[in-house]
Each structure stands twice: as C-alpha cells, then as structure tokens.
Amino acid sequence: MLIHQGHPQTPSGRVRASIHRTLETLLDAILPPRCLSCRESVDRQGTLCPACWRSLTFIGPPVCERCGLPFEVAALTGSLCGVCVGTPPPYRHARAAMVYDEASRRLVLGLKYGDQTYAASSYGAWLVRCGAALLADADLLVPVPLHPWRLFRRRYNQAALLAQATHRLSGVPHLPDLLMRRRATPTQGGLGVSGRRRNVLGAFQVRPRLQKRVRNARVVLIDDVMTTGATVAECAKVLMRAGAGRVDVLTLARAIRDR
Numbered sequence: 001m002l003i004h005q006g007h008p009q010t011p012s013g014r015v016r017a018s019i020h021r022t023l024e025t026l027l028d029a030i031l032p033p034r035c036l037s038c039r040e041s042v043d044r045q046g047t048l049c050p051a052c053w054r055s056l057t058f059i060g061p062p063v064c065e066r067c068g069l070p071f072e073v074a075a076l077t078g079s080l081c082g083v084c085v086g087t088p089p090p091y092r093h094a095r096a097a098m099v100y101d102e103a104s105r106r107l108v109l110g111l112k113y114g115d116q117t118y119a120a121s122s123y124g125a126w127l128v129r130c131g132a133a134l135l136a137d138a139d140l141l142v143p144v145p146l147h148p149w150r151l152f153r154r155r156y157n158q159a160a161l162l163a164q165a166t167h168r169l170s171g172v173p174h175l176p177d178l179l180m181r182r183r184a185t186p187t188q189g190g191l192g193v194s195g196r197r198r199n200v201l202g203a204f205q206v207r208p209r210l211q212k213r214v215r216n217a218r219v220v221l222i223d224d225v226m227t228t229g230a231t232v233a234e235c236a237k238v239l240m241r242a243g244a245g246r247v248d249v250l251t252l253a254r255a256i257r258d259r
C-alpha cells in the first residue's frame, strides 16, 4: 500500500528524501515491516495492511469551508456548518486527513505514545494531500506545542513530527519553537466544549524572540487530532494577536461527534 506521496521541492529536501529512503531500506532489512495499526506484516515500513487501510475514513469534499466538518449531503462550495455560522472560528480553514474514530485512534496513539515516530512521514503525505490548498502559499508550519514537562516525559512532540514530515514533503518552512505553552493544561479528555475552551485559555504564547517571524505570515498550525477545536482555536487567536496574516489548521484526524 503506497502511502508516501508528494515530492520534496528543494535540493536539500531531495537529499534528505534520498537519505530517508536509504534508511528506510536499511530498516526494512533489519526489522520486517509491520502494519502501523495491527502489526501484521506488510510490504513496506510505515504502511498499513489492506484491512486497516479500508477501516480508515478519509475526509473529502463536501466539507464545511471553515472547520472542515464533512457534510453528509452534497453542499455548495463555501457552505458553512451550523457551528461556524454561529461562532466563526479564529482560523481561516481547518482540514483533517481522516475522521477520528476507533481505527484512526490506534494510529494516533501509536504516534503519540507508542514510539511509532517513523509513521510520521507516512502521515505527512496524507496531510500534504488533504491540506494542499492551505499549503500552496503558506509561509510557516507551526506545531501545537507540548508543555516542557510533557515533552520531557514523552521525549517528542507528535505534532512537531507531523509538521516536520509535512515540511519535508511540501517545502514550507517549519518553525517548531514558535508557540510555547505557558502552563501545563490538565488533559482534555472528558471535558466538554466550554470546559476545553477554559482549560486552554491563556495556555499558549508566541516565543518572544520569534515574534518577528509571525508578522503577516500565512501560518499553518499542525496537530494530531482536532476534537472540539478549542486547542487550535486558542493557538490561532494567539498567532493572530501576534500579527499573523492568517492561520489555517491541518490535523491528522478530526472528531465529528458534534454534528
């Protein structure tokens, strides 16, 4: 199952891509490649078996122009969902590669806690595909940051891995340190929409020494999952307040239970 798509546009990107392929081949020789989800053996590292591939729900049009919520029935281009009509989000567009459900949850958890960091390059290809319109003229990729303590415990930020992979495939510059967490927020699980909004209020800031990079920049904010959208909305507000020209959001998966 082919997952790598898109081509690096810069010479250094091409060199990196070729090193990446060599490492991948070496890795395949040492460890037999396994499905990212069920661990069945597959042809290539960082891919899914056909059954797991079919279990994912990729998102395509028609979607809400603003938040990317998939519509069940055909809609006119530019249509908005009820939530976006009532409370327009602080970002311009949000797009996600797939629906956050049982099948995609396994992939997200593997990337987040399971040390499946090599999977990020496959997921980067999905992000590049679903976010092509947002990436076409973007200036900066910025991951949603982890608090330093959480980063210390997990050793890596899954959103930064996704942003890095998206950078490699799209050529859009990646600025992983632009946003920082001012405080650790309790986990969002179990909180409703307003609880999540309160939980992340004031949690982020633009790193002072990088303030200049934000001014007028077309930013694509990257995260693994968008649940209620409270986290990405808070980050988008902080970036807009710091002078960003626009903020779009790109996530691997998106919850749709609010529909």
Ligand SMILES: [Zn+2]
Pocket: 035, 036, 037, 038, 039, 040, 048, 049, 050, 051, 052, 053
């Ligand atoms: Zn599988």
Ligand SMILES: [Zn+2]
Pocket: 064, 065, 066, 067, 068, 069, 080, 081, 082, 083, 084, 085
């Ligand atoms: Zn919407």
